[in-house]
Amino acid sequence: MPALAATATPDGASIAALLCPLLIILIVVTFCYGIGCWIWPFGACRKCHGTGKRRSPFGRAFGLCRRCHGDGRRLRIGRRLINSFRELHDKGTR
């Protein structure tokens, strides 16, 4: 008796053909983001949008941004990861 395998799910080869380009794109994007974080480690502070100043709600008085201490910069997430991996590597190879 012939086996009639009529299923709605695609076979393994087509799933692999679908996921392989996505995986390659994901790896390339992650690699490019890592290089970007290595070259440009700082981004604009999200609280003050890079100005380093903090305005009062009424717009009269202003001081230094409390989150970035007046720098207007923050360390990017990818750079923070690179730094933690580097620290881990330094501790492991001491």
Ligand SMILES: [Zn+2]
């Ligand atoms: Zn700030």
